[in-house]
Amino acid sequence: xxxxQPASLQAEDLRGVWVIFLATALVVAxxxxxxxxxxxxxxxxxxxxxxxxxxxxNAPLEIIGVIIPLLIVIGLFYITYVREVANDxxxxxxxxxxxxxxxxxxxxxxxxxxxVSITGTPQAPPELVLPxxxxxxxxxxxxxxxxxxWIPAFLFKRDALPGFPNHFDLTPNKxxxxxxxxxxxxxxxxxxxxxxxxxxxxxxxxxxxSTHATGSLSSGAFAPQNATIARRANNVIVRLKRVIxxxxxDPEQRxxxxxxxxxxx
Amino acid sequence: MITWLTTTNHKRIGILYMxxxxxxxxxxxxxALVIRLQLAQPNETLVSASAFxxxxxxxxxxxxxxxxxxxxxxLANYLIPLQIGAPDMAFPRLNAxxxxxxIISGLVVFSGAFAAGGAAFAGWTAFAPLSGIQISTGAGEDxxxxxxxxxxxxxxxxxxNFITTILLYRAPGMTMWRMPVFTWEMLATALMILMAFxxxxxxxxxxxxxxxxxxxxxxPAQGGNVVLYQHLFWFFGHPEVYVMILPYFGVVxxxxxxxxGKPIFGYVGLVLSAFAIAGLSMSVWAxxxxxxxxxxxxxxxxxxxxxxxxTGVKFWNxxxxxxxxxxxxxxxxxFIIGFLLNFLIGGITGVMIASPPIDYHAEDSYFIVAHMxxxxxxxxxxxxxxxxxxxxxxxxxxxxxxxxxxxxxxxxFVAFNVVFxxxxxxxxxxxxxxxxxxxxxxxxxxxxxxxxxxxxLMALSVMLFILNVILSSVILSSVRHGERxxxxxxxxxxxxxxxxxxxxxxxxxxxxxxxxxxxxxxIRSERPTWDLNHVSR
Numbered sequence: 048x049x050x051x052q053p054a055s056l057q058a059e060d061l062r063g064v065w066v067i068f069l070a071t072a073l074v075v076a077x078x079x080x081x082x083x084x085x086x087x088x089x090x091x092x093x094x095x096x097x098x099x100x101x102x103x104x105n106a107p108l109e110i111i112g113v114i115i116p117l118l119i120v121i122g123l124f125y126i127t128y129v130r131e132v133a134n135d136x137x138x139x140x141x142x143x144x145x146x147x148x149x150x151x152x153x154x155x156x157x158x159x160x161x162x163v164s165i166t167g168t169p170q171a172p173p174e175l176v177l178p179x180x181x182x183x184x185x186x187x188x189x190x191x192x193x194x195x196x197w198i199p200a201f202l203f204k205r206d207a208l209p210g211f212p213n214h215f216d217l218t219p220n221k222x223x224x225x226x227x228x229x230x231x232x233x234x235x236x237x238x239x240x241x242x243x244x245x246x247x248x249x250x251x252x253x254x255x256x257s258t259h260a261t262g263s264l265s266s267g268a269f270a271p272q273n274a275t276i277a278r279r280a281n282n283v284i285v286r287l288k289r290v291i292x293x294x295x296x297d298p299e300q301r302x303x304x305x306x307x308x309x310x311x312x
Numbered sequence: 313m314i315t316w317l318t319t320t321n322h323k324r325i326g327i328l329y330m331x332x333x334x335x336x337x338x339x340x341x342x343x344a345l346v347i348r349l350q351l352a353q354p355n356e357t358l359v360s361a362s363a364f365x366x367x368x369x370x371x372x373x374x375x376x377x378x379x380x381x382x383x384x385x386x387l388a389n390y391l392i393p394l395q396i397g398a399p400d401m402a403f404p405r406l407n408a409x410x411x412x413x414x415i416i417s418g419l420v421v422f423s424g425a426f427a428a429g430g431a432a433f434a435g436w437t438a439f440a441p442l443s444g445i446q447i448s449t450g451a452g453e454d455x456x457x458x459x460x461x462x463x464x465x466x467x468x469x470x471x472x473n474f475i476t477t478i479l480l481y482r483a484p485g486m487t488m489w490r491m492p493v494f495t496w497e498m499l500a501t502a503l504m505i506l507m508a509f510x511x512x513x514x515x516x517x518x519x520x521x522x523x524x525x526x527x528x529x530x531x532p533a534q535g536g537n538v539v540l541y542q543h544l545f546w547f548f549g550h551p552e553v554y555v556m557i558l559p560y561f562g563v564v565x566x567x568x569x570x571x572x573g574k575p576i577f578g579y580v581g582l583v584l585s586a587f588a589i590a591g592l593s594m595s596v597w598a599x600x601x602x603x604x605x606x607x608x609x610x611x612x613x614x615x616x617x618x619x620x621x622x623t624g625v626k627f628w629n630x631x632x633x634x635x636x637x638x639x640x641x642x643x644x645x646x647f648i649i650g651f652l653l654n655f656l657i658g659g660i661t662g663v664m665i666a667s668p669p670i671d672y673h674a675e676d677s678y679f680i681v682a683h684m685x686x687x688x689x690x691x692x693x694x695x696x697x698x699x700x701x702x703x704x705x706x707x708x709x710x711x712x713x714x715x716x717x718x719x720x721x722x723x724x725f726v727a728f729n730v731v732f733x734x735x736x737x738x739x740x741x742x743x744x745x746x747x748x749x750x751x752x753x754x755x756x757x758x759x760x761x762x763x764x765x766x767x768x769l770m771a772l773s774v775m776l777f778i779l780n781v782i783l784s785s786v787i788l789s790s791v792r793h794g795e796r797x798x799x800x801x802x803x804x805x806x807x808x809x810x811x812x813x814x815x816x817x818x819x820x821x822x823x824x825x826x827x828x829x830x831x832x833x834x835i836r837s838e839r840p841t842w843d844l845n846h847v848s849r
Contacts, residue, residue, distance in 0.1 A: 049754050050740035064669040072660045079627060079656055086634040087649065090572075091641065099637045103575045112581075112628035113621060120617040120663070127617075127667040128610055134669060135609075192441045193538055195603060195676055199742030202673040206604045209441070209532035211539060213605040226753065230676035230744040232435050234442055235361050238747035 054200040054225060054246065056218035057134055061202040064130050071123065138216050141184035143252070145175065149187070149194035149207035149229065152236040163259045169239035175227070176245050177219050178252035187213040195231035198244055204230055219246040320404035321826060322393050325411045327707060329386025330700075332415050333379045339422070340374035341774060343367050348731070348767035351760050354752040364748035365433035366452070370422065372436030373456065376556065377463050378418045380692045384559030385414075385470045387699055388498040390707065392474060394817035395492045397483025397835065399827040402476035406469055413466035421459035424452035432456035435746060437549070438519070440530030440541040445523040454523065457516050464513045471505035474498050483816075485835035492815040492838065493576055494562030496583045500590040501558045507594055508551035515544035539606050546597035554593040556688055558586055560695035561626055564648050567702050568630050570813050571645035572637030575839055578629035585622035592619045602668040603675045609668040616666035623659055627652070642810070643717030647698030650725045654690025658683055661736070676746075679739025685732045697724070697777065705809045709822045710788045716780040723773035730766030734759040807841075814839035 053062045090099070148155040156175045157164035167173025177183050187196055189207035197204035198217075205213045229240035247255065316324060347367050350358045359367065389407065393400055401407045424431035429450025434443040443453055478491070478499050519541075521527035528534035530541045561582075569576040576582065596616045598607040630652065639645070661683040665671045674680060697720070705711045739745075741754050750756055805822040817824070818841040819833050833844040 050737060061669050061672060064667060065673070068664045068667060068670055072664060076656060076660055079631075080653070082631045083634075083649070083652055086631060086637075087639060087641075090634065090637050090639050092573075092638045095638065099573045101575055102577070102636070104578050104580070105632070108632065109578050109581050109625070109628070112578075112625050116621045116624035120620050123663065123667065124614050124617050127613055127669060130669045131609060131613075131667075134672070192447070193439050197676075197742070197744065199673070199677075199740075204603050204672055204675060208538050208604060208606075210537065211604070211606050215605075226742060226751070228742070228744050232365075232439075232442070232676075232746040234433070234447055235365065237365075237744075238361065238749050241751075 051202065052200070053202055054219055054221040054223065055203075056220050057216065058200070058202040059220075060130055060134060064126060065202070067126055068123065071119065075119070135215070137184065137214055138182050141216065142181035142249070143178055143183040144186065145177070145183055146186045146188065147175070147196060147207070148190055149196065149240075150190035151192065151233055152229070152240040154196075154240070154242050156242075158256060161256050161260050163256055167242060169236045172239075172241045172243065174243045174245050176247060176252060176255055177217065178249040179222050179246050180218065180220050181249050181252075182216055182218045184214060184216050187215070192233055193231050194229045194233050194240070196227070197230040198225060198227040200225035200244070206231060219244070222246050222248065318408075320400075320408045322389050322401045322404065322407060323707070323824065323828075325401075325407050326386045326388075326390030328411050329382055329389060329414065332411075332418065333383040333386060336374050336378040336418055338774070338778075340371050340379060341771070343371040343374070345767055345771055347371060348764040350748060351750070352764040353761060354750055354757055356749065359748070361748045362430065362433065365435075365746070366425070366431040368746055369432050369435050369456075370425070373421055373432075373460070374418070375688070376436060376552070377460060378414075378421070380556045380688055380696070381467070381552070382414055383696050384498075384501070384556070385410075385467070387563070387703070388474060388494075388501075388559060389470070391703070391817060392477055392495055392498060393481065394820065394824060394828055395495050395815050396478065396481060396486050397816050397829065397832050398477060398481035399829075401473050402481055403473050407473055410466045410469040410473065413462050413469070417459045417462035417466060419459075420455050420462060424450075424455035424459075427451040427455060437545060439545070440519060440522065440536075440538060441532065443519060443523075444531065448523075454520070457520050457523075461513060461516050461520075464509045464516070467505055468509050468513075471502035471509075474502040475506075478502075483832055483835060485840075486816075489580075490835060490838045490840075492562075493565035493579065493582050493586075494559070494815070497558045497562030497565075497586050500586040501555050504551045504555055504558070504590045504593060508548045508555070511544055512548035512552075515541065515548065518544070539601075539604060542601050542604065543598070546600045549600065550597040551590075551593045553687070554589055556692055558589065560651070560692045560699075561586065563695045563699045563702075564630060564651055565626075565633075566815065567644050567648045567698055568633050569839075570702075570810055571640045571642055571648075572634045573640070573812050574633055574637040575814065575842075576629070577632030577635070578625070579838055581625050582629050585625040588622035589619060592622070599666055599671075602671040613666055613668055617663065620659070620663050620666075627656065642701075643712070643714055643721060644698045644702035644810075646718065646721040647694045647701065650721060650728075651691055651694040651698065653725075654686055654694060654728065658686030658688075658691055662687065674739060676744055677739035678735045678743045678745055681745050682732050682735035682739060685735070689732065690728055694724070694728075697721075702810070703817075704784070705805050706817055706822050706824070708784070708788060709805055710784050710791065711805070711809060712780050712784050716776055716783070720773055720776045720780060723769060723776060727766050727770035727773050731763050731770060732766075734763050738763075808845060812842065812845075814842045816840050819844055 051062050051065055053059045144159055146157045146159055152169045153167040154173050155164060155166040156173055165173045187205055187207045189209045194207040195204050196207055201217060205215055223246055225244045227242045227244050229237060350356050350364055427450055429452055431452040434448050478495060518529040522529050528536040530536045530538055532538055565576050565582055592615055596612055598612040599616045601607045602609050665674050665683060701712055701717055738756060738759050741756060743750055743756055807821055808818040809822060820829050833840050837843055
């Protein structure tokens with residue numbers, strides 16, 4: 048069963064939280080189930096005439112019953128807090144930036160400064176191309192109503208809300224193609240509001256960007272090319288382009304205070 | 313018939329409530345069955361996307377507002393005056409207004425199905441702007457809003473009545489600290505209702521103004537705020553979750569003590585934990601909004617974790633009640649044990665998703681669907697059935713069949729887990745909630761198929777329950793006509809048909825006379841009936 052198999056650096060940390068919580072959950076559930084079944088078997092009515100002892104309370108036991116769960120949740124909260132702060136922090140210098148715009152019922156992925164924009168439809172979901180082992184910052188917008196951008200392989204989602212852009216970092220670290228979807232119910236074709244994420248080596252990503260930098264695309268088909276020399280030449284051009292672009296970049300396009308946490312509107 | 317329509321008697325009103333929730337439960341259950349059939353395999357075309365969205369909207373709305381919560385109000389209506397030794401509720405006519413508003417609210421919500429464009433399809437949460445006039449153009453959404461406004465008013469009325477009755481109408485000797493745990497839990501529930509339901513009424517009014525009177529509360533194009541809707545809705549929505557569980561914590565506490573042959577363990581702790589939950593429930597609403605990126609996740613996460621402590625106290629005390637007792641596995645007790653086993657899973661997954669790093673994956677996935685059904689289905693609904701089996705003889709003077717009841721329990725317990733356990737894995741594999749179809753990838757096809765088979769088994773189990781009810785009414789009518797004698801006195805059950813009952817409702821006849829008690833036993837502890845029946849000790 049392909050669950051909790053992280054395909055990004057951030058997801059590996061998130062998976063750590065899942066593992067700790069699942070382990071705690073199993074221990075607690077096993078303990079409580081054991082108590083319940085022990086009581087049921089040990090003290091099941093077998094027609095004994097003797098009245099059971101009519102005790103009503105036991106102060107030390109009851110205090111233990113408060114303290115143990117309290118200690119458990121304090122521990123769990125500590126783990127949660129540390130990992131959440133780390134996860135929500137934004138890197139100041141992302142390798143790539145993608146603007147994701149959700150609309151009923153598909154997505155537009157555009158790469159600011161590269162003149163690449165991919166818009167899908169419910170019938171032809173778009174593809175989000177990301178470089179492997181490089182940090183990509185996602186700027187998430189909604190064109191109409193509440194949506195949510197979920198990539199299960201990254202164990203992560205964030206809501207796309209009209210008027211409240213969100214920003215977060217992704218560092219995919221496994222080459223491959225992963226499904227993604229809208230997880231906030233948004234009407235008729237919510238179920239078809241899917242997309243795929245294609246994680247490719249950084250060099251291929253650069254080449255893909257440059258070959259598609261001609262304008263908007265209706266579909267983001269990723270066509271790998273094997274001409275190494277052409278690719279290397281291309282990479283030089285791409286890097287030059289990046290420098291020019293970064294010099295001419297409109298500052299309004301980027302999150303203003305990118306080193307701070309992303310939760311300000 | 314006319315006497316039922318015009319009644320102000322709390323017992324009849326309670327039965328009206330519970331019978332109505334029974335009808336709504338069957339309808340909402342059938343909707344769920346269609347949902348499960350549509351999802352039995354990928355790319356199924358049993359219903360259209362539009363119909364599917366209406367189905368789950370009505371299913372959720374009905375189960376929450378018309379079944380699980382109001383059954384608790386009905387049961388409390390029936391039991392509170394009996395448990396505190398009062399002749400009726402404080403405001404009997406207001407009580408009648410409440411039940412009829414509730415029944416009408418349900419009819420209004422369901423009438424949306426006949427409106428042009430069909431019923432509301434924006435989900436039971438009706439997030440704006442999805443529920444706005446530009447998208448939800450039909451009258452179905454308006455009927456949904458108006459129905460729930462009536463429901464909110466009915467619920468506030470019932471809460472005022474509970475609080476007044478509990479504080480002012482207790483019999484001599486029935487001090488607050490001698491009240492049964494169920495009555496205590498209802499007091500906490502009523503206080504939560506008074507805090508939470510005005511927020512629901514407000515947000516529904518704002519939605520209505522947005523839709524028809526040129527308001528822009530939630531319209532981002534006009535400077536409205538979509539997050540405001542979520543805040544207002546969940547400020548109501550989370551306490552509502554506890555409105556749907558605290559009454560059943562009370563039910564569990566009552567039944568588990570009787571069939572363990574012991575007083576409830578840690579009475580004071582159980583009462584205090586109810587108020588701790590009620591208080592904390594007001595400060596956790598934004599844990600439904602961890603993925604919005606605009607709320608203080610750490611605060612709401614911490615408060616949500618804390619709720620695990622009073623809930624843990626309850627489990628501890630219920631086990632303490634069984635400990636060293638003499639446990640009789642009657643049908644009501646089986647359902648309560650089912651409650652413990654299922655609710656524990658729902659409670660533990662609840663602690664998990666109180667952690668934002670986990671919620672980032674789980675939110676709005678089938679993991680959440682599994683979690684909430686383990687809490688409200690495996691928890692509340694099992695307690696509902698336990699309560700029906702337990703108090704049926706008190707209400708109607710005849711027991712439901714124990715044999716059928718045990719079949720009912722075992723089929724329900726197995727079916728419930730077959731339906732909902734696989735949903736955890738669907739969610740982890742990436743299946744979002746509220747989708748009418750899904751891709752045939754990974755394990756989703758077989759997990760969904762298993763879940764649907766479980767749903768069919770569950771339908772069978774509900775039929776066993778209905779059969780049991782019909783059978784008992786047949787027995788009842790033959791008793792009334794003197795053709796038959798049921799255990800105990802001629803044609804009548806003893807006051808305490810289960811033996812070993814604690815609270816005051818078991819010290820009067822089955823069913824009780826119109827004003828409940830011809831004579832009250834002395835009340836010297838929280839278990840007056842036990843004291844009465846064990847005088848020699």
